[in-house]
Amino acid sequence: MAKEPKRIFLTEDEMPTQWYNVRADMKNKPAPMLHPGTHKPLTLEEMTPIFCEELCKQELDNDTRFIDIPEEVQEFYKIFRPSPLIRAYQLEKALGTPAKIYYKFEGNNTSGSHKLNSAAAQVYYAKKQGLTSLTTETGAGQWGTALSMASAFYNIPLTVYMVKVSYEQKPFRKSIIETFGADIVPSPSNTTKVGREINEKFPGTGGSLGCAISEAVEKAVTTDNCRYVLGSVLNQVILHQSIIGEEAKIQMAKVDAYPDIVIGCAGGGSNLGGIMSAFMRDKLTGAANPEIIAVEPASCPSMTRGKFAYDFADTGHVCPLAKMYTLGSEFMPSPSHAGGLRYHGMSPIVSQLYHDGYLKAVAVEQTKVFEAAELFAKTETILPAPESSHAIRGAIDEALKCKETGEAKTILFNLTGTGFFDMTAYQAYNDGTMSDFIPTDEDLEKGFASLPQIEE
Numbered sequence: 001m002a003k004e005p006k007r008i009f010l011t012e013d014e015m016p017t018q019w020y021n022v023r024a025d026m027k028n029k030p031a032p033m034l035h036p037g038t039h040k041p042l043t044l045e046e047m048t049p050i051f052c053e054e055l056c057k058q059e060l061d062n063d064t065r066f067i068d069i070p071e072e073v074q075e076f077y078k079i080f081r082p083s084p085l086i087r088a089y090q091l092e093k094a095l096g097t098p099a100k101i102y103y104k105f106e107g108n109n110t111s112g113s114h115k116l117n118s119a120a121a122q123v124y125y126a127k128k129q130g131l132t133s134l135t136t137e138t139g140a141g142q143w144g145t146a147l148s149m150a151s152a153f154y155n156i157p158l159t160v161y162m163v164k165v166s167y168e169q170k171p172f173r174k175s176i177i178e179t180f181g182a183d184i185v186p187s188p189s190n191t192t193k194v195g196r197e198i199n200e201k202f203p204g205t206g207g208s209l210g211c212a213i214s215e216a217v218e219k220a221v222t223t224d225n226c227r228y229v230l231g232s233v234l235n236q237v238i239l240h241q242s243i244i245g246e247e248a249k250i251q252m253a254k255v256d257a258y259p260d261i262v263i264g265c266a267g268g269g270s271n272l273g274g275i276m277s278a279f280m281r282d283k284l285t286g287a288a289n290p291e292i293i294a295v296e297p298a299s300c301p302s303m304t305r306g307k308f309a310y311d312f313a314d315t316g317h318v319c320p321l322a323k324m325y326t327l328g329s330e331f332m333p334s335p336s337h338a339g340g341l342r343y344h345g346m347s348p349i350v351s352q353l354y355h356d357g358y359l360k361a362v363a364v365e366q367t368k369v370f371e372a373a374e375l376f377a378k379t380e381t382i383l384p385a386p387e388s389s390h391a392i393r394g395a396i397d398e399a400l401k402c403k404e405t406g407e408a409k410t411i412l413f414n415l416t417g418t419g420f421f422d423m424t425a426y427q428a429y430n431d432g433t434m435s436d437f438i439p440t441d442e443d444l445e446k447g448f449a450s451l452p453q454i455e456e
Contacts, residue, residue: 006089008251010082016246017069019239022277022349024065025284028356030235030348031323031456033059034310039454042320050217050319052227054125058236067239069121076120076153077243080109085251090379092399099402100257101395103415104248104275105382110176112385112418114274115146115231118240122229123150133157133226135219137187137212139267139342140166140387141173142417143231148180158182161189161215163342165206170421187212194218194316202332209268209343210329214316232268233313233322233347241274248412249278259290259412261398265390266294266303266361269347275414276359283358292359294350295394297369299437300333302326302346303354303361305444310454311345321452324351328447334437341387344447362394365436369393370429373419385417386425 023029032041047056058067069077088101106114126134134156138144144160151158160182167174167186177184185191187207188198194214198205205211213230220228231237245262252258262279264272272294282288296303303325312329313319326345333342346354353359366386373389375396376382384392391413402409419426428434 004087004255006087008085008087008254010247010251012078012082014250015074015077015082016243017074018066019069020066020242020246020277020281021061021064021239022242022280022284023062023235025281026352028352029062030352031310034321034454036312036317036320039321049221050228052122052125052129052131052229054129055122055236058239059234070124073121073124076124077117080116081243082247083108085248088380091376094375094379095396095399095403097399097403098406098408099399100408100410101399102252102257102259102410102412104244104412106244106414106416107382107418110149111142111146112420113142113146114241114244114271114414114416115143116149117243117274118231118237118270119143119146119150121240123147123154123156126227126229127154127156131156131225131227133159133223134229135159135161135216135226136229136231137161137209137216138231139163139209140385141170141177141421142385144177144182144184145173147229147231148177148182151182152180159216159219160184161187161212163187163207163209163212169424173421185215187215189215191215192218194318198315205332208315208332210313210315213314214318217314217318218316232270232343233345235349237270238273238277238347238349241270242277244274244414245276245278248275252412257410258288260409261291261293261411263293263295263391263394263398263411263413265341265388265414266296266346266350267341267387268343268345269350271388271391271414271416273347273350275412280353280358293394293398294354294359294361295390296361296363297341297390298363298365299439300327300342300344301363302344304363306346307448307451308351308355309451311451313345321454322348324348325354326451327444328450330450331444331447341390364390364393365438367429367434367436370426370434372396374429382415383419384415385419386422388414388416391415
């Protein structure tokens with residue numbers, strides 16, 4: 001019998017032409033976002049001063065199962081998609097596991113990540129609406145890079161607020177974002193009112209995604225014909241990223257395979273949401289029952305140690321409130337190297353599914369993550385980013401369980417980033433200077449103290 005190919009490709013005409021809206025099949029829908037002032041459900045009219053109008057409609061749509069991908073966005077996707085599904089034969093061999101390990105590789109574009117899937121869609125809708133500028137935040141820099149790429153393609157000026165600690169750890173992210181014509185500001189900065197307030201309240205802070213979001217939103221609402229776009233957490237982002245899982249499902253069917261376990265890293269939810277959606281559909285409708293695992297950093301454990309509650313999406317409390325697993329909007333995570341996972345909350349979609357028992361979550365220390373990343377690099381010849389290396393850690397742990405039990409399970413994980421901007425982190429791991437920070441219960445209580453009191 002012929003050996004299964006290592007790389008499983010799709011042709012352009014096999015690419016999905018629709019995004020899948022997992023909310024349509026959820027028994028319990030995500031709770032509505034609330035206005036930060038009135039605590040009433042946010043209306044379309046209240047959302048449109050912040051976000052693009054069409055994206056607001058997608059954000060509020062809990063019922064349309066499949067949404068057509070505009071032809072213009074499909075053409076953009078064809079520049080870098082479909083992405084390959086790869087069988088990790090050498091990793092399997094190194095582990096001595098009977099498990100079959102597959103990964104969907106989303107690093108085949110300049111951002112090195114999956115973020116371009118949503119960036120392309122969001123900037124397209126902004127251009128169609130006639131907007132003249134955009135703002136955003138970025139953690140590790142993958143979203144900021146992807147959005148700068150899409151903004152350059154559609155010729156829309158962009159300002160990126162990058163979490164200060166990541167800005168300092170990854171100086172060349174600034175260079176690449178500026179190569180595509182965007183402006184980049186380390187956050188919290190003194191260029192916005194909320195940035196100055198955060199710096200005063202938390203002197204010397206390295207920032208967080210919550211801080212950067214506050215600044216980007218303030219810039220958007222105080223600039224004519226400008227809107228804010230977000231690379232994770234929101235329902236619309238999970239929708240756009242569903243193309244990852246849709247492609248993976250078609251690719252696995254080509255080799256007569258189906259995952260027993262689906263794994264994604266979890267910071268805000270875009271990575272996990274993208275890979276899991278097509279398989280979550282099967283789980284929700286009873287067609288199949290794959291185990292779905294979110295892997296988050298032990299330093300920012302929003303799902304495994306957070307509270308399921310309404311919270312502000314940003315540190316400055318200018319954004320709408322979302323019901324999600326959260327550590328509190330004023331929780332300041334340690335300066336870990338997985339900058340894209342340093343967000344205090346989790347996607348309302350992922351949170352609701354987790355709360356309802358459709359997926360599980362595990363938290364891992366960063367030294368164990370880098371141990372997995374280096375093994376993966378040595379066996380599969382791809383240097384992974386710290387964020388998606390959490391999924392690698394999860395896949396290795398599950399494969400080792402199979403080694404103990406003798407079960408030949410099929411494991412699928414999402415590899416959504418390359419690590420070439422993370423050499424400082426790899427050096428710290430190799431030097432033995434990398435440490436693991438795990439917040440104490442007392443640390444977490446400080447963040448929980450900032451949760452708003454909402455009557456439901």
